[in-house]
């Protein structure tokens with residue numbers, strides 16, 4: 584698979600502040616890559632190196648085989664037609680109509696009027712706003728404004744779409760619609776999407792891969808299902824916890840502590856691997872398996888979840904059960920103290 588964007592040891596300093604420190608990872612062409620981190624982690628700075636709005640102090644970024652830092656102004660303008668961007672607060676011009684806003688990147692590049700008309704209609708159709716072409720942004724809801732922003736980004740037929748917190752100002756239902764639209768754009772048009780966010784549910788919903796930034800450093804990255812099932816760094820665990828809760832309810836914690844629930848195991852499962860686990864355990868071993876707690880999250884391509892089981896029965900049977908569970912594909916087993 585070819586690479587659309589490559590970060591190679593990228594650092595960015597502003598005086599004494601280190602916004603990025605030696606960040607390296609690749610974004611495969613046609614994939615959706617999520618970058619998550621707390622406020623000030625360096626997400627925006629990283630995203631802005633992709634279209635040349637920021638230049639690394641050290642290291643380099645390669646975008647569609649070009650290094651934005653070495654391009655001329657004309658080269659940068661060309662790159663920005665292939666790499667477009669959407670923003671948290673939409674960045675629309677209030678005095679222009681929806682169609683004029685969407686046309687803006689083509690107007691700036693001197694595209695013929697007829698071509699512009701067709702492209703604007705195509706882009707507005709894609710975001711289901713064809714009937715709002717003559718409206719002004721103030722006449723639209725936040726979700727509609729973001730769709731105008733998306734249409735404006737698509738009008739140049741880009742290969743890469745950079746998304747800077749595109750749903751942070753929206754309610755959950757509108758967020759969901761915008762994320763569906765981004766997935767559709769990625770699937771139908773094959774556009775590579777790089778999205779920065781502090782919302783892990785956004786990553787769960789649309790990303791193939793995720794990078795976690797903390798204080799300018801890349802602390803973890805990889806396929807979304809692996810990171811959600813086995814987060815390593817404490818910050819990644821905290822992010823994952825917001826989508827797949829790990830903490831037991833207080834009443835259950837007490838039961839576990841008092842030993843009333845038997846041997847308590849937490850299973851992390853992906854792709855429905857735990858679907859028949861209770862039945863299988865009770866059929867094969869002389870144990871009772873009680874389901875104490877479960878949580879589940881749909882990801883873009885699979886699901887990840889946890890189940891907490893209380894196993895009771897003869898010690899040897901419980902041991903055999905634990906061994907069997909540990910051998911099952913797609914399951915990770917942890918005995919709770």
Ligand SMILES: Nc1ncnc2c1ncn2[C@@H]1O[C@H](COP(=O)(O)OP(=O)(O)OP(=O)(O)O)[C@@H](O)[C@H]1O
Nearest residue numbers: 597600601602620621622623624625626627628629
């Ligand atoms: N132009 C600048 N001048 C000085 N410091 C800057 C500049 N741009 C960013 N920074 C600093 O770099 C660090 C990273 O900022 P950045 O905006 O990339 O983080 P972020 O993860 O996008 O944060 P947020 O989620 O709050 O937008 C912060 O400490 C910020 O104050």
